[in-house]
Amino acid sequence: MSATFSYDALVAFSRSVFTAIGCPEEDAVLATEVLLSADLRGIDSHGIARLSGYVRLWDAQRVKAAPDVRILHETPSTATVDGDSGLGLVVAPKAMQIAIDKAKQCGSGWVSVQHSNHFGIAGYHALMALEHDMIGIAMTNASPLVAPTFSIERLLGTNPIAVAVPAGAEPPFVADLATTTAANGKLEILQRKNGVAPLGWIQDKEGRPVTDPHSLKAGGALLPLGGDREHGSHKGYALGAVVDILSAVLSGANYGPWVPPFPAYVPMPTGMPGKGIGHFFGAMRVDAFRPADEFKQHMDQWIRRFRSAKTAEGYDKVLIPGDPEREMEAVRRADGIPLLGPVVDDLRFLSEKFSIPMPPAADRSQI
């Protein structure tokens, strides 16, 4: 049965689970913060709903709880990091921190990561840059669900790109987008509802545009941003490809159809050309280009101009990337995080598996 939980209750539970699989205390804290940032920001598909999935990867010995994350190769502004098969939730913020440290030293830092796993939401890692007055960039490849333009094979993941930009008085600009028309999480919602997907989201196994959300599991594919060639799907495909190349060809991870699957029951691809999945991070000090105060004043002006743009009939206002997620976070910190029945069942499975008490469900009055 679905229920609502306070953020703190889910934090305590998630930390206990990560500790139970052998994560060092600080890694359990970090992985929990990254994981739950998705729930707070309303990206439910990437949050605690995946906790049992991570545990199953650990059960299948595809994830190490205490990895030796290390730099394989570096220059003053770049590094390649070996995630040692750790949780992406831990490997990614460590790699982003390396990018930030390099940016402090020489203006910018760029880190490509091999041998990692799913890293939660890209936005979390990009956001890490903001407190340092840096622009943060994060991307990752992911298991193949997306067919390139003209193809019927799934060769790319939803390969997201996140860019976080500090502002002054205004809240930051935070873009976090899958390079597909629709994120897989949105399709999963339609699958549960037996709903109808807009044309342009998916194709069937013959490559025909279809609206049945179950077509994806019947050999179909998600479509690159644009949907079809006439609407620019070759651009979404190119962007997803760039993410794949920077994350995996540059680092020595697996790319394209060889990216390992998230569900532990799915067999690994054969002939894998690299290690694990790949990420790519960037950090640029704003004052490596112009004084930070000046930059932030202009970002404020940028944000205000766009936010106050005239709208088409039926729309209240033009959104700044990051607005919806920030508003959701305020609501969920106050009112709690609602979880669907199957997610609650997953938490119960983990509770029993590790003898950890279930997080107490809360109604609004209790939070």
Place this chain on the structure above:
Amino acid sequence: MSATFSYDALVAFSRSVFTAIGCPEEDAVLATEVLLSADLRGIDSHGIARLSGYVRLWDAQRVKAAPDVRILHETPSTATVDGDSGLGLVVAPKAMQIAIDKAKQCGSGWVSVQHSNHFGIAGYHALMALEHDMIGIAMTNASPLVAPTFSIERLLGTNPIAVAVPAGAEPPFVADLATTTAANGKLEILQRKNGVAPLGWIQDKEGRPVTDPHSLKAGGALLPLGGDREHGSHKGYALGAVVDILSAVLSGANYGPWVPPFPAYVPMPTGMPGKGIGHFFGAMRVDAFRPADEFKQHMDQWIRRFRSAKTAEGYDKVLIPGDPEREMEAVRRADGIPLLGPVVDDLRFLSEKFSIPMPPAADRSQI
């Protein structure tokens, strides 16, 4: 009347024009190479068709023929460049060269440019990185034609992103994409033909999706990649916004609705917050991450896997970004560059204005 010209004939003509407005010899050579790379690669809207437009900007004293392009601020891996109101065709490759030089020194180089003008195709500048075994990135903002999701105001340009990646035996991967559903050049073609634009390319002045390509000039707007909210236009908007911010807020150029127009007869916006238009360039040494040979072998594998993907019925093969432009370049170097009547008229105008002989039209047998 339309006619076909050899590449060399157009090179000679273009150099003479740039020299006639006072460009130093080497800048005239460079500007010509950048400009004509668009014609060679089939992006006719950005090539010699714009030569008279650049001259008109010079006439209006909006472009300097002999600018003092200089670094305003730098760190080991970053720089801000002042284009001194020069031709973007000259400023941009000089700025990209700075990015490449920085990458040689410390792994990567990132350059934001203010006070520039239209820089031709983004792809040219990204491609400069390849001969150094670097990944090249180029982007620029542009005068506002694009409405953010939910808006009826034009606040962004078509703001392209180009990424060039070296391969080994295979030709390089070169993505070069406007962050709109359709580039403005494609719409111009439909306007000339009185054709019908697919839904998702443009909206009218009320923000309604329309198919009449003339709606753009009647107060409408181009749409961000995705077309509408349901198909991910907020992603195209976010990408266009990132380009605007990195190119202009970071450098001190104009952004959003304040980007100066390309046509010299259009008045400058009021209250401009910066100087000229902005670009952003990046170069990353491949061997700052892993040995270059290893990287290139894997890029070859990536390219071959995608190129040989199974296709949907009716399609021959899956394209690798850069394929169509490279194939076009081979054809046009051999067979010449076809120019439409109005473009030939523009060349005649320039020929008379500067007393430069018209380039000889060629039929295939003469090239």
